[in-house]
Amino acid sequence: MKPLLDRIVAGRYCVGCGLCASVAEPGALEMAENADGFLVPRRRKPGTEPPSLREFCPGITLKQPRAHRGPEKIYGPFASLWTAHAVDEEIRRKASSGGCISALLVYLLEQGEVDGVLHVGKAAADPLRNQTYFSVSREDVLRRAGSRYAPSALLAGWLDCLRTGKKIAVVGKPCDIAAVDRFLALHPEFEPQIACKISFLCMGVPSQNGTNRLVAALGLAEADVRDFWYRGEGWPGKATAIDAAGARREMSYEESWGRILSKDVNFRCKICPDGFGEFADVSCGDAWFAREGRPDFAERPGRSLAFIRSERGRKLFEAARAAGYVAAEPFAVEDLKTIQLSQYQRKIHAGVRIAALKLLGDRLLDFSGFCLLANLGKARLASVVRNFWGTVRRRRAA
Numbered sequence: 472m473k474p475l476l477d478r479i480v481a482g483r484y485c486v487g488c489g490l491c492a493s494v495a496e497p498g499a500l501e502m503a504e505n506a507d508g509f510l511v512p513r514r515r516k517p518g519t520e521p522p523s524l525r526e527f528c529p530g531i532t533l534k535q536p537r538a539h540r541g542p543e544k545i546y547g548p549f550a551s552l553w554t555a556h557a558v559d560e561e562i563r564r565k566a567s568s569g570g571c572i573s574a575l576l577v578y579l580l581e582q583g584e585v586d587g588v589l590h591v592g593k594a595a596a597d598p599l600r601n602q603t604y605f606s607v608s609r610e611d612v613l614r615r616a617g618s619r620y621a622p623s624a625l626l627a628g629w630l631d632c633l634r635t636g637k638k639i640a641v642v643g644k645p646c647d648i649a650a651v652d653r654f655l656a657l658h659p660e661f662e663p664q665i666a667c668k669i670s671f672l673c674m675g676v677p678s679q680n681g682t683n684r685l686v687a688a689l690g691l692a693e694a695d696v697r698d699f700w701y702r703g704e705g706w707p708g709k710a711t712a713i714d715a716a717g718a719r720r721e722m723s724y725e726e727s728w729g730r731i732l733s734k735d736v737n738f739r740c741k742i743c744p745d746g747f748g749e750f751a752d753v754s755c756g757d758a759w760f761a762r763e764g765r766p767d768f769a770e771r772p773g774r775s776l777a778f779i780r781s782e783r784g785r786k787l788f789e790a791a792r793a794a795g796y797v798a799a800e801p802f803a804v805e806d807l808k809t810i811q812l813s814q815y816q817r818k819i820h821a822g823v824r825i826a827a828l829k830l831l832g833d834r835l836l837d838f839s840g841f842c843l844l845a846n847l848g849k850a851r852l853a854s855v856v857r858n859f860w861g862t863v864r865r866r867r868a869a
């Protein structure tokens with residue numbers, strides 16, 4: 472049988488977080504872009520298997536141990552739910568939604584609660600790609616604000632970062648944060664260094680090819696892009712490329728995400744039971760306004776959604792509000808389905824999608840605690856059948 476790492480990558484279950492590369496023997500694995508435009512581990516030394524891979528790889532193992540009641544079956548455990556935005560107008564405007572994540576990070580840094588923040592931003596050498604940064608100031612955080620709808624290997628240097636002994640906040644996709652959570656369960660000695668785990672709602676990571684297609688649709692060759700961002704400068708903001716002559720080319724969020732990027736999402740993301748960032752202390756999303764029963768993407772001052780999921784998250788959020796970094800209002804969970812309909816649909820169909828893979832012989836996936844069966848009961852029979860065959864088709868096309 473092939474080594475587990477190879478089976479994860481071949482099965483297209485790798486989420487590209489990079490934790491395996493970090494914990495493997497030094498120099499054994501590196502994260503590299505594959506032909507589909509996703510970051511996956513590549514061996515630099517033959518045969519190396521990272522220790523405890525089965526236990527921590529979020530591509531195949533996700534275990535939600537906390538009990539779920541009522542709406543938590545869909546949205547994961549949470550203590551409270553808010554709409555929020557950064558009080559600092561520059562952060563609010565530069566960020567993806569309301570800048571809640573960046574405002575919390577600036578609070579942590581300015582109050583001396585952390586030495587730095589491990590998170591992702593635009594790569595210094597290539598505006599179309601991502602890079603992991605250790606931010607230590609408001610200016611650093613501001614530079615990295617905004618969603619990057621492309622692969623990122625947040626945790627490829629995770630152990631090196633922890634071994635500095637610094638106290639950190641970490642921001643990542645739900646799967647990145649699930650990996651951190653599992654890692655800390657295996658290595659509790661590092662827990663005191665983690666001030667906060669922050670995530671965001673995630674419908675899936677588009678490949679690098681998705682970004683390249685977006686740029687092509689803006690009429691540019693990759694080499695001609697001097698700067699590029701997906702969101703920001705308003706809410707939802709526009710995907711914007713600056714060409715070599717300094718001219719701007721723009722595309723609406725609806726078009727860039729809806730027509731291009733969302734068509735190029737990782738196979739593993741299609742079966743994800745954790746789009747709402749259940750393993751984080753705080754997880755944020757877009758608190759869209761609703762119009763005629765659908766999210767309304769008209770430009771407005773930014774507004775984030777914030778799930779407070781732990782006591783540590785509650786203390787941080789309350790302190791940041793009290794200190795004037797974040798403004799917030801309670802949000803009724805009953806109103807969530809309308810504005811996060813795609814997330815809701817994926818969650819209720821996750822069970823049938825995973826079951827389809829198991830029926831096809833998959834032995835890798837070990838997801839538990841997400842109320843998959845109870846949630847499937849909310850789906851219509853016709854859509855259960857459609858989702859089953861959709862997954863079978865996607866798997867066979869892989």
Ligand SMILES: Cc1cc2nc3c(=O)[nH]c(=O)nc-3n(C[C@H](O)[C@H](O)[C@H](O)COP(=O)(O)OP(=O)(O)OC[C@H]3O[C@@H](n4cnc5c(N)ncnc54)[C@H](O)[C@@H]3O)c2cc1C
Pocket residue numbers: 565566567568569570571572573574590591592601615616617618619620621622623625642643644671672673674675676677755756757758775776811814
């Ligand atoms: C791939 C992807 C899919 C998403 N899907 C949804 C969705 O379905 N529904 C929804 O409501 N929101 C979704 N979001 C989140 C949304 O775009 C905002 O990030 C969220 O509303 C928080 O906004 P903010 O203004 O508080 O964050 P900001 O203050 O702008 O901070 C964003 C933080 O996210 C980090 N980050 C950005 N891109 C990445 C990345 N690729 N990998 C790891 N970290 C990153 C940055 O480092 C930064 O710290 C998605 C984001 C991404 C990147």
